[in-house]
Amino acid sequence: MFRSAPSGRRLLAAVSRLTTPLLPEDFLTLVDPLWSTTSLRGRVVARRRETGRAVSVTIEPGRGWAGHTAGQYVGVGIDVDGVRYRRSYSLSGPEGTDHLTVTVQEVPGGVVSTKLVRDLPIGTVVELEQAGGDFTLPDPLPAKLLFVTAGSGITPVMSMLRTLDRRGTMPDAVLVHSARTPEDTIFAAELAGLAARHPSLRVVLRHTSVTGRLDPAAVDETVPDRAERTVYACGPAALLDALGDAWEGLRAERFTAPARTAEGTGGTVDLGGAPLEVGPGQSLLEAGEAAGRVMPSGCRMGICFGCVLPLREGRVRDLRTGEAHGEPGDLVQTCINSACGPARIELP
């Protein structure tokens, strides 16, 4: 609340002598949970249904929110059945709005997405992290752009298009977006409207129920000058893998971790407190969270380094490669490393 002003910080320090061992915010947040001075929070102020299984959620952030660049994602912490879960969601709204918007598509059996899509009362307070990620447009803009998206992968690109639309500087751009059916296409109407308003924007909507899955060849067919365009892609891992293999210089945003190749042996890890059994193929992050530890995290798939903790003893196994690695003092990514035998990791 007093984040910026130094006099505010001094006041806060003085008041905390009165609230010790608690912080002033522990009382302030009883009045408004967003008045936290140590962590960023937001309140759900609106929900809009996009498709049968996707909703856009608009969140009013606390005063510390620094805004986002189109294409970035935000870390969201939310309680499901009393337990706090942390996930990342790309911001789908344009840059420069007071409130932030994410668009979530339900993953079958998914803990957080199901909650967000089906049962999220207005007024729910969530934990937020500042926006992050470098899936963003450069300045100056490339002369020619191509966006290839599928399913919920449209969200970061939607933020880019909405931002360009607001600025009135739509470059030569093509969007090839694939969804299961017309009804299942997030933002279908708005995309059609954007294309109608901006002659330089071409939107190609495809439906897997009609034309099958999107692949590099299909895109090349629709976009003959593809090789001249700077390509941004976001969608299921299989699509991104195929595009990455076929084309040079692709910029991709992944929502899901690449398949875990390695299982390994697991092991007992000391995070302070009672020792933790990490199962074969289980990440340190998953094992810690299952035991009720508050673990730092971000993308949960090895990209953002929001989960690193110092290794003190032993080694860990990278679940992507199966390789055992690590020296005491190394910062290890807990989201994509498992145990291999006993190890000690420092959790602050």
Next chain:
Amino acid sequence: MTAVADTPATGPAGTLGSADPEPGPEETGREQHPQRPALELVPSSRRADVAATTNLTAEQIEELGRRLDAIRDRILAERGACDAAYIRNVIGKQRALEVGGRALLFAGVLPPAWIAGTAMLSIAKILENMEIGHNVMHGQWDWMRDPKIHSSTWEWDNVSSSAEWRHSHNYMHHTYTNVVGKDRDVGYGILRLSEEQRWNPYYLGNPIYNVLLSLFFEYGVALHDLEVEKVVAGEKPLSRVWQQLKSIGRKAGRQAFKDYLAFPALAGPFFLPVLAGNLTANLVRNVWSHAVIFCGHFPTGAVQFAPEQLEDESRGEWYVRQLLGSANLDGGRYFHLMTGQLSFQIEHHLFPDLPSNRYAEIAPEVRALCAEYGLEYTSGPLWKQYLQVLGTINRLALPNGRR
């Protein structure tokens, strides 16, 4: 437990020490400080009682263990949004009470405001220490993964620091419950609460020490973490004690500054009523928590154990020791809340990490299991249990007193 009956009677202190990985006081060859109420042990006269109370076969004990595990598993599976709402509600109400109490004390020159403010602040401090702090620091709410309500971050409104307390309480007391010489809550290193502690003239003061401990309980708890007798015995380096003392000093300093200087000073001309109110609230909290905690383990019926009990103890035997070493308090819903559900001391000791709001629900099941296996389920009203504890303390002041 049957193993207990088979083991030979407890030897003198020296024998105990050698069975222990840590060298006992005697082995260090140093002279005991004459004033120290050392945890010096004499042969137990109670082994027969223990065996008699638990006339169970090893199979029966393990079966009981499995049935208790089933209760625990059921609560773990049910734990959810309602439990989370409970603790958040208690925390919200407690903070509102604290703010309200302190605000009323600013008008403390008016006697009704002083009385109401002091009462509210006392209740707030008791709730904070008992239902919230104690239970959060046990990790009962860690499953929520809320960094604000987590054992790794909670600091309570008490002079002992959370980190030290978690070691002496969660580890030493809950692991070695009522094992004389291991569980430092047996007498807090000051009182004689067991015949197995060898009498010396120091203990003539037992009743007085108890009154003092009750009034200054938070300091007693903080200092009992120091384990001074281990230093005397040369088992603990002075540097570690110095480090702990500095930590206690810092925490105590912040607490005292808040209650005895800052808030009274803010009240300007009404400095004294606010000071008196804060002091009273701290004393009320001390006396209350001391009473509740002593009634949890030391009334007649709660059994104490010798250190060999710990050797090769099975899960079932552990449960039985926790059952027999604890005693419940009878009362209504708000009474249980004010004790931090430690009125369900038995359930708390069986399942120290289950959310406290669930103890009331499982208590009848635990009681029924005890009846089925012929184990004593000690329970009684606070006044009665407390009188028994006082009786024990008075009797043990004398060399031939019995518990």
